[in-house]
Amino acid sequence: MAEPAISFQGVTRRYPQKGGSDVVALHDIWLDVPQGAITGIIGRSGAGKSTLLRMVNGLERPSTGKVIVNGRDVGAASGPALRAVRRQVGMIFQHFNLLASRTAAENIALPLEIAGTDPAKIAPRTAELIERVGLTAQAGRYPAELSGGQKQRVGIARALATGPRVLLSDEATSALDPDTTRQVLELLQAINRDLGLTILLITHEMAVVRDICSHVAVIEAGRIVEAGETYDVFSKPAHATTRSFLTGVTGVAVPQFVAGQMREAPQGTEAQAVVQITFIGAHATDPMLARLTAERGVGVNILAGAIEEIGARPFGSLIVGLPAARLAESQAFLEEHGLLTEVLGYVG
Numbered sequence: 001m002a003e004p005a006i007s008f009q010g011v012t013r014r015y016p017q018k019g020g021s022d023v024v025a026l027h028d029i030w031l032d033v034p035q036g037a038i039t040g041i042i043g044r045s046g047a048g049k050s051t052l053l054r055m056v057n058g059l060e061r062p063s064t065g066k067v068i069v070n071g072r073d074v075g076a077a078s079g080p081a082l083r084a085v086r087r088q089v090g091m092i093f094q095h096f097n098l099l100a101s102r103t104a105a106e107n108i109a110l111p112l113e114i115a116g117t118d119p120a121k122i123a124p125r126t127a128e129l130i131e132r133v134g135l136t137a138q139a140g141r142y143p144a145e146l147s148g149g150q151k152q153r154v155g156i157a158r159a160l161a162t163g164p165r166v167l168l169s170d171e172a173t174s175a176l177d178p179d180t181t182r183q184v185l186e187l188l189q190a191i192n193r194d195l196g197l198t199i200l201l202i203t204h205e206m207a208v209v210r211d212i213c214s215h216v217a218v219i220e221a222g223r224i225v226e227a228g229e230t231y232d233v234f235s236k237p238a239h240a241t242t243r244s245f246l247t248g249v250t251g252v253a254v255p256q257f258v259a260g261q262m263r264e265a266p267q268g269t270e271a272q273a274v275v276q277i278t279f280i281g282a283h284a285t286d287p288m289l290a291r292l293t294a295e296r297g298v299g300v301n302i303l304a305g306a307i308e309e310i311g312a313r314p315f316g317s318l319i320v321g322l323p324a325a326r327l328a329e330s331q332a333f334l335e336e337h338g339l340l341t342e343v344l345g346y347v348g
């Protein structure tokens, strides 16, 4: 196995609190980020994603444990050694962090100026970066004159300026609309492919992981609860947090006319359970619901659904109504056949 680009080795981060117990933002994290891959870290707000990411460029240091980036211990580095690590690690941000008083080209040139690049080389390098992110026509504009997607392209070009080997992305598409998100994700994918750059991104959106990450780690309350290749994690999610992210990934929602009547518990013998079913790979095409009806005599009402792809493999989500009285048996049948189920509520 090739050496990982980034290796978190028993990393814990505590924040001391005045007069109280410490906040433990990260607990004993062990995670290898493979070279040349796009790895996503997904978790809810406060799970510890930013703390973990900021350790890779030395903005945070572990309380215990080590963070090794391309063979160097970042937590132990300071002065010139830390600056050397930082030159190998670029970062992009949710709110772009561009300087308002500088044009797009001047923002991109900034890290080159700071690194002491020969002034004669700055303009051609900047032009090359601007072309790579598709902004040649906007090079002279100020951030206020650019759209969100264009600002993020400037952020990406700036992050690439010093030729890093690793790119960190801190919720880079969270402030963008779906179309712009897709374009920025495609650009990250192209950069990963063309430059062989390792990308580590944090997100709270499973769709970002689905669209571009070959590897994923799920973080919950400062612990990695699940990690591996995206398809493996998606097809056999072991942890409840992963499952709940997955059920949300297709964006399939309970129709309004049902949502308005939903309760937390069934009422009466005719009640229906509203169940979200998630399926992946070979199971996606299996006629499981037809079999549930044919073999068990359970009637199924389909309320909403969609099928998407992860890589070239199908991944889908359905919302159905099932008789509440037959719920446990139906769930067991579907889960036995590799589908994920989650009860959203009850009607009737």
Ligand SMILES: Nc1ncnc2c1ncn2[C@@H]1O[C@H](COP(=O)(O)OP(=O)(O)OP(=O)(O)O)[C@@H](O)[C@H]1O
Pocket: 015, 023, 024, 025, 043, 044, 045, 046, 047, 048, 049, 050, 051, 052, 204
């Ligand atoms: N400087 C700090 N001092 C004290 N506690 C902190 C500090 N920074 C982060 N924390 C705490 O550590 C935990 C993890 O925070 P972190 O910002 O890494 O989470 P996150 O997953 O990135 O969340 P979000 O998506 O909301 O940014 C939280 O409980 C947070 O309150």
